[in-house]
Amino acid sequence: WKGVKPLPLLCCVALGVILRFAIPKPHAVTHKAWSLLAMFIVTVAGLIVSPLPVGAWAFVCLTFTVASKTLPFKAAFSAYTNEVIWLVVASFFFSRGFVKTGLGDRVAMFFVRVMGKSTLGLSYGLVLGELAVSPGMPSSTARAGGIFLPIIKSLALGAQSNPKDPSARKLGAFLMQSQNQ
Incomplete structure (x- = not known):
């Protein structure tokens, strides 16, 4: 037990x-x-x-x-038997895969290289990424939790913006706020 x-x-x-x-x-x-x-x-x-x-x-x-x-x-x-539930579950499995394999870090660094001139550019890149992914993954919960949360987490940690720390108000808070709107 x-x-x-x-x-x-x-x-x-x-x-x-x-x-x-x-x-x-x-x-x-x-x-x-x-x-x-x-x-x-x-x-x-x-x-x-x-x-x-x-x-x-x-x-x-x-x-x-x-x-x-x-x-x-x-x-x-x-x-x-509800397909939406399994879509969300599968996306969270993908999320763990993103984190474990480091794919989230690599995608995050690609965003930094392409659109990372400013924090605003990063947020625009995430919005464009969501626009590109949304037709294939219609569940916003699945997209947010399965794809974009690991990417934002990697970006924030790369910029020393750690959750539950005073530094959380840096890049991480801004990207989370912009992604949730």
């Missing part, structure tokens, strides 16, 4: 049991709907107090929801 925080886990389980069995359900609500509400509240509470890492907690709650027959398997896992 490495990674489990026992007290938050116990609190979440107790909350679920209390919601499901101790609080009387309204007459207009079915037993399955009441169970689903309890599971939803437990899931949200777990995401807040973190008895497990986020992915593990979500999977445990989803598995329990299916195992308790609160939701059928098809309904519980129907969101995993």
